[in-house]
Amino acid sequence: MKKTPILVAGIASAGLLLGACSGGGSSDGGDGSGSTMRLALNQTEEHPSYIALDNFGQALEESTDGRWGIDVFPNETLGAQAEALQLVSDGSVDMAVVSGAQLENLNADFTAYNLPKVFTDIDHQMQVINNPGELTSELFASLEESNNLTVIGGLTQGSRSVYTTFGAVESPADLAGKKMRVQESDLNVAIAEALGAAATPMAYGELYTGLQSGVVDAAENNEVSYFTQKHFEVAPYFSYTNHVVGLDYVIINTDKLESMSDEDRAAFDEGWAAAWAEHTELWTQATQDAIDGATAGGATFTEVDDAAFSDALAAVAEEFIKTDNQQALYDNAREGQ
Numbered sequence: 453m454k455k456t457p458i459l460v461a462g463i464a465s466a467g468l469l470l471g472a473c474s475g476g477g478s479s480d481g482g483d484g485s486g487s488t489m490r491l492a493l494n495q496t497e498e499h500p501s502y503i504a505l506d507n508f509g510q511a512l513e514e515s516t517d518g519r520w521g522i523d524v525f526p527n528e529t530l531g532a533q534a535e536a537l538q539l540v541s542d543g544s545v546d547m548a549v550v551s552g553a554q555l556e557n558l559n560a561d562f563t564a565y566n567l568p569k570v571f572t573d574i575d576h577q578m579q580v581i582n583n584p585g586e587l588t589s590e591l592f593a594s595l596e597e598s599n600n601l602t603v604i605g606g607l608t609q610g611s612r613s614v615y616t617t618f619g620a621v622e623s624p625a626d627l628a629g630k631k632m633r634v635q636e637s638d639l640n641v642a643i644a645e646a647l648g649a650a651a652t653p654m655a656y657g658e659l660y661t662g663l664q665s666g667v668v669d670a671a672e673n674n675e676v677s678y679f680t681q682k683h684f685e686v687a688p689y690f691s692y693t694n695h696v697v698g699l700d701y702v703i704i705n706t707d708k709l710e711s712m713s714d715e716d717r718a719a720f721d722e723g724w725a726a727a728w729a730e731h732t733e734l735w736t737q738a739t740q741d742a743i744d745g746a747t748a749g750g751a752t753f754t755e756v757d758d759a760a761f762s763d764a765l766a767a768v769a770e771e772f773i774k775t776d777n778q779q780a781l782y783d784n785a786r787e788g789q
């Protein structure tokens with residue numbers, strides 16, 4: 453559902469108000485009777501994640517005769533991802549989309565699915581994530597006891613590449629001495645360094661201004677984010693490093709999920725399956741539209757010298773697999789399970 457921007461901005465800036473909601477829940481549920489859940493998203497209303505999850509909310513409302521629904525709050529209006537993670541954990545917000553990078557900070561096992569080249573392409577990634585075997589299911593449930601968070605599934609971020617304010621990139625040498633914005637995790641710092649740059653961790657919503665003001669010279673993301681966030685306006689050189697197939701997770705407060713009756717939980721699972729399918733289908737077209745839109749806005753898309761990046765990226769993958777479980781998850785994914 454579309455929100456009135458002024459009202460939403462007011463809610464977002466009222467940190468105290470969010471704090472006050474903590475523990476009390478955001479709505480009228482908690483005992484199986486249902487509620488309209490609030491979902492924190494950092495994307496615009498044009499992004500496939502907004503479209504698919506907004507439709508999920510409406511379908512859920514219909515299939516549960518209005519007992520449950522989902523209100524998607526776009527554009528970080530409920531907080532940037534690191535904050536949203538905390539808010540879902542404490543129950544002030546019910547659901548969120550968070551990047552794999554954020555979950556690494558709670559359980560390092562998530563790192564395995566964020567490594568360069570763990571997934572060959574989107575199809576491979578979604579095959580593993582949307583048909584979770586034992587290991588992946590355990591990973592999805594691994595934050596329930598510690599953080600009161602359940603992962604309900606994953607949405608692709610597509611393949612991530614570098615873009616800059618200063619020119620096309622062909623090899624790591626072109627990024628020497630340049631500051632690249634990264635998502636907030638150690639792995640992402642190491643990836644930026646492997647690409648040749650110096651890393652600056654920063655929230656997604658701060659990046660347009662960061663690029664515009666010269667706080668950073670470069671960033672990395674998929675074409676859809678590059679276009680919908682309008683980053684192409686301030687960083688018009690997109691270079692296909694394809695260093696990682698990125699993964700978003702949809703998370704929900706575990707108590708909230710467990711408060712659903714069996715019948716409503718079945719409706720929720722069905723709604724999620726449809727949302728996942730819609731998102732996956734929308735992604736290809738959204739990527740093409742983003743390339744066309746950014747090109748019309750003056751951006752250029754160029755190929756890189758893949759071989760010049762591959763050794764350093766492979767070394768990062770090796771460095772960040774530290775435990776047997778991470779190795780098992782990585783091997784599992786490589787085998788397409």
Ligand code: GCU
Pocket residue numbers: 494533549550551609635655656672673674677698700
């Ligand atoms: C993608 C991803 C987001 C993530 C963002 C980022 O857009 O879908 O979940 O927050 O990249 O780079 O921060």
